[in-house]
Amino acid sequence: MQSPKPSTPTPEQIRRAPKALLHDHLDGGLRPGTIVDIARATGYDALPETDPDKLGTWFREAADSGSLERYLETFAHTCAVMQTRDALFRVAAECAEDLAADGVVYAEVRYAPEQHLEGGLSLEEVVEAVNDGFREGERRAREDGNRIRVGALLTAMRHAARSQEIAELANRYRDLGVVGFDIAGAEAGYPPTRHLDAFEYLKRENNHFTIHAGEAFGLPSIWQALQWCGADRLGHGVRIIDDISAEGRGGAAGVKLGRLASYVRDKRVPLEMCPTSNLQTGAASSYAEHPIGLLRRLHFRVTVNTDNRLMSGTSMSREFEHLIEAFDYTLDDMQWFTVNAMKSAFIPFDERLAMINEVIKPGYAELKAEWLFRQSAAAPPVASDSVAEEG
Numbered sequence: 001m002q003s004p005k006p007s008t009p010t011p012e013q014i015r016r017a018p019k020a021l022l023h024d025h026l027d028g029g030l031r032p033g034t035i036v037d038i039a040r041a042t043g044y045d046a047l048p049e050t051d052p053d054k055l056g057t058w059f060r061e062a063a064d065s066g067s068l069e070r071y072l073e074t075f076a077h078t079c080a081v082m083q084t085r086d087a088l089f090r091v092a093a094e095c096a097e098d099l100a101a102d103g104v105v106y107a108e109v110r111y112a113p114e115q116h117l118e119g120g121l122s123l124e125e126v127v128e129a130v131n132d133g134f135r136e137g138e139r140r141a142r143e144d145g146n147r148i149r150v151g152a153l154l155t156a157m158r159h160a161a162r163s164q165e166i167a168e169l170a171n172r173y174r175d176l177g178v179v180g181f182d183i184a185g186a187e188a189g190y191p192p193t194r195h196l197d198a199f200e201y202l203k204r205e206n207n208h209f210t211i212h213a214g215e216a217f218g219l220p221s222i223w224q225a226l227q228w229c230g231a232d233r234l235g236h237g238v239r240i241i242d243d244i245s246a247e248g249r250g251g252a253a254g255v256k257l258g259r260l261a262s263y264v265r266d267k268r269v270p271l272e273m274c275p276t277s278n279l280q281t282g283a284a285s286s287y288a289e290h291p292i293g294l295l296r297r298l299h300f301r302v303t304v305n306t307d308n309r310l311m312s313g314t315s316m317s318r319e320f321e322h323l324i325e326a327f328d329y330t331l332d333d334m335q336w337f338t339v340n341a342m343k344s345a346f347i348p349f350d351e352r353l354a355m356i357n358e359v360i361k362p363g364y365a366e367l368k369a370e371w372l373f374r375q376s377a378a379a380p381p382v383a384s385d386s387v388a389e390e391g
């Protein structure tokens, strides 16, 4: 590797850059210390470790192990400590705080209300506890000088039979902190068409939804999510790469898109890509080989996301650090991904536009101007690289 170009953002700039996140699971982003605290307070004694550092390592290793059983066990533990109003409130507040501290200005965080009923809460009480937690986290972030807006996506589990009920719940709490709906869980054997009633209901209500599709499972899953269910966005969607064939060698010029890939690009279908998570599940073998590189060059509506920050030991900044190293991305690329995400958010159009024009673009403009004011720059002329490349 060459030494970084002057236009390559530093880790500090990556963190300060305004970022938008569309795909993050509430039960996949807890602080290890919080899990230990709540487990102790609620008498949950099945944690594999009670030291927060060791527990954090255990989560990452279990997710890395390649064993589906161990991976699912991680969520059994996080869900087990999210069964009371106080616990949900705390986890949601810390989620907003942590994202804000990482420079995320807009986030849609998802969770499945049906997985938080074991302590006797109703679906409504779960949603209200999480909403209140997000508002508290936004408030704490403001106190720390960070600005973030968090919307909730309500998830239904694809192996279960509650999707209609959860879709109705999402509709009832629309404009009250919930911005959309999602289905998640094992793709194989549970096609999204099992939940057609829920999707058709949401469409009749003019509501928004995304579907986990094309992660482990291939093109049929993406095709069903779009053409049968009418998803507004695709959770992951990495396997769309299977409908893109390389003619000749690499580069965007020598590729041919199949009908489905063309549709996804033509219709600007947002792809919620989660690089580190995809590496852990085997959907990609390295950052450099992740389909996001080619899809970005081909101008698909690609976005960068975290999926499960705890299990993947990641953050939005870390995801960008990996991509910048793998693909030589600049602040312009980061801005492109971020604007893509903001355009694809489920909040109203005028609010998305204001976020782009009044928060995201000025934030990147300021970062891009920083090289002009570097006091100790030994050779200022090389910095003009970044300008020349805009062409």
Ligand SMILES: [Zn+2]
Binding pocket: 023, 025, 184, 212, 235, 307
């Ligand atoms: Zn996910």
